[in-house]
Amino acid sequence: MMNNRQLADTFTLIGNLLEIKGEIIYKTLAYRKASESLMGLGREASEYWKDGKLEDIPGVGKAIAEKIDELLKTGKLEFLEKLKKEVPEELAGWLAVPGLGPKKIAMIWKALNITALSDLESAAKEGKLRDMPGMGAKSESAILEGIASLARRSGRIPLGRAYPLAQDIIKTLKKVKGVVDAEPAGSLRRMRSTVGDLDILVAAKDSSAVMDAFTSLPGVSRVLGKGETKSSIEFTDGVRAQVWVYPPREFGTALQYATGSKDHNVALRQIALDKGLSLSDHSFKKMKGKGEIFCTTEEEVYKTLGLAWVPPELREGRDEVALAKKNNLPKLIEVKDIKSNLHMHSTYSDGKSSMMDMAKAAIKRGLKVIVFSDHSVSLGVANGLSIERHKQQAAEIKKIQKELGDKILILHSSEVEIKADGSLDYPDEFLASLDLVVASLHSSLRQPREKITERLLKAVNNPHVDIIGHPTGREIPNREGADLDMEVIFQAAARSGVAMEMSASPYRLDLDDAHARRAKELGVLLSINTDAHSEEEYDLLHYGVAIARRAGLTKNDVINTWSADKLVKWLKKRGK
Numbered sequence: 001m002m003n004n005r006q007l008a009d010t011f012t013l014i015g016n017l018l019e020i021k022g023e024i025i026y027k028t029l030a031y032r033k034a035s036e037s038l039m040g041l042g043r044e045a046s047e048y049w050k051d052g053k054l055e056d057i058p059g060v061g062k063a064i065a066e067k068i069d070e071l072l073k074t075g076k077l078e079f080l081e082k083l084k085k086e087v088p089e090e091l092a093g094w095l096a097v098p099g100l101g102p103k104k105i106a107m108i109w110k111a112l113n114i115t116a117l118s119d120l121e122s123a124a125k126e127g128k129l130r131d132m133p134g135m136g137a138k139s140e141s142a143i144l145e146g147i148a149s150l151a152r153r154s155g156r157i158p159l160g161r162a163y164p165l166a167q168d169i170i171k172t173l174k175k176v177k178g179v180v181d182a183e184p185a186g187s188l189r190r191m192r193s194t195v196g197d198l199d200i201l202v203a204a205k206d207s208s209a210v211m212d213a214f215t216s217l218p219g220v221s222r223v224l225g226k227g228e229t230k231s232s233i234e235f236t237d238g239v240r241a242q243v244w245v246y247p248p249r250e251f252g253t254a255l256q257y258a259t260g261s262k263d264h265n266v267a268l269r270q271i272a273l274d275k276g277l278s279l280s281d282h283s284f285k286k287m288k289g290k291g292e293i294f295c296t297t298e299e300e301v302y303k304t305l306g307l308a309w310v311p312p313e314l315r316e317g318r319d320e321v322a323l324a325k326k327n328n329l330p331k332l333i334e335v336k337d338i339k340s341n342l343h344m345h346s347t348y349s350d351g352k353s354s355m356m357d358m359a360k361a362a363i364k365r366g367l368k369v370i371v372f373s374d375h376s377v378s379l380g381v382a383n384g385l386s387i388e389r390h391k392q393q394a395a396e397i398k399k400i401q402k403e404l405g406d407k408i409l410i411l412h413s414s415e416v417e418i419k420a421d422g423s424l425d426y427p428d429e430f431l432a433s434l435d436l437v438v439a440s441l442h443s444s445l446r447q448p449r450e451k452i453t454e455r456l457l458k459a460v461n462n463p464h465v466d467i468i469g470h471p472t473g474r475e476i477p478n479r480e481g482a483d484l485d486m487e488v489i490f491q492a493a494a495r496s497g498v499a500m501e502m503s504a505s506p507y508r509l510d511l512d513d514a515h516a517r518r519a520k521e522l523g524v525l526l527s528i529n530t531d532a533h534s535e536e537e538y539d540l541l542h543y544g545v546a547i548a549r550r551a552g553l554t555k556n557d558v559i560n561t562w563s564a565d566k567l568v569k570w571l572k573k574r575g576k
Contacts, residue, residue, distance in 0.1 A: 351532075
């Protein structure tokens with residue numbers, strides 16, 4: 001029976017093929033919305049189906065429900081099979097090429113009768129595209145650059161998919177009798193934005209029950225290997241996972257070794273050698289004479305080396321070992337430090353929850369300030385607000401604030417579109433009336449570096465703009481960020497005092513850790529926001545905090561840790 005990802009992929013494919021076919025935008029959006037809802041469900045759609053409640057899934061109406069029903073019953077969809085006869089399925093893969101939209105795809109396909117991406121690349125190299133309507137040598141070159149960009153991407157798993165799956169696996173394994181501990185390892189434990197296979201370490205004296213539980217997990221399509229110390233599996237969506245079982249007394253050295261990174265581990269092993277020790281995943285062995293040092297925890301490993309314990313997010317072979325030697329590692333920001341969410345959406349634009357529901361959910365999570373930043377008018381696909389609708393929203397915010405009192409401070413904002421020429425969606429006098437302004441790029445992301453940098457600089461230098469939302473516009477894993485000169489932008493942000501956002505959405509994580517680290521060095525203010533479109537998306541916050549920790553940020557580097565009074569004072573100074 002198809003799982004949520006398989007159903008979601010099916011509806012994404014339908015939406016993509018319909019878009020290439022030239023179908024009206026509302027039909028394609030309906031399938032995409034259904035796909036997003038399926039991926040965001042807390043349980044399998046098949047459970048709704050068994051209960052006869054498919055239409056309870058957000059974004060699923062009668063027509064979509066009927067298609068889910070057919071897919072779950074038969075594994076196929078007649079509508080999709082007919083559509084694939086009209087539009088070759090391979091063309092959907094072309095949409096992943098940066099700068100190549102559905103209209104151009106349809107035009108090239110029909111003119112040259114090609115469907116393979118390799119044939120598209122050959123046609124561009126041979127100059128067969130430049131004379132087509134709306135094309136040219138630059139467009140042809142951009143397509144070649146886009147194909148090269150696509151080839152650079154790997155089959156790595158977005159953190160937003162890998163992390164919850166690993167947590168589910170660990171939860172199951174910790175229930176197995178005899179298991180002392182279980183932890184993720186590798187790039188997942190270091191919270192990189194994408195990971196390869198899922199690596200999980202278990203501390204237990206007997207491995208047999210662990211291996212049985214692991215290879216019997218729900219959704220496993222293949223057992224790739226099963227042994228006493230290691231087993232490997234593949235899930236129905238292609239994600240692979242490995243589990244290693246170590247005796248509890250070796251768990252500390254094993255976890256440190258398996259977490260990495262390679263460069264970090266090389267540095268630690270050199271320190272061990274300098275101390276006359278050989279460090280492996282099992283223990284420290286004395287180079288002269290006999291004897292072993294076993295470590296049940298990572299803290300013991302670092303203590304044996306004369307180092308402060310290094311948080312996993314920092315273990316990338318930069319300066320963390322040198323800082324650990326001096327006991328001078330930064331006190332990294334934590335989720336509990338975040339007091340405000342300064343970028344979120346409601347049903348006024350494309351959010352799924354009302355402002356009152358979002359406010360109550362924020363109170364439950366201990367937030368002191370929330371900011372409704374619904375989309376501006378030109379982003380019609382997201383139901384962007386006119387100035388008049390913004391005024392209605394402001395009035396409703398006042399009513400909600402009065403009802404909730406001092407439990408939380410609610411501010412009125414807008415996520416204002418930075419248009420192709422760098423101008424903003426609303427005039428300055430209206431922007432000045434808002435409590436806060438988030439300015440973001442959503443369109444024309446493939447503009448040349450100089451042009452799109454200048455475009456973003458206009459927003460950075462606008463005194464009414466307070467935060468630049470998800471600055472590069474990237475989407476993981478399908479869309480690279482805009483080709484921005486981030487050094488120039490950060491220098492301008494440091495001068496203007498505007499904050500740069502670190503979107504906590506695991507499918508953005510924008511700014512990334514490398515950019516955030518550089519922004520901090522230049523004195524740029526940073527803001528971690530969930531960009532929540534529903535109550536549940538508040539809980540994505542930990543992803544943004546993890547990327548901030550990878551950047552070495554402390555709570556003093558992030559404006560979301562400020563008190564309500566300090567935040568309001570800062571906002572009042574902005575624009576003056």
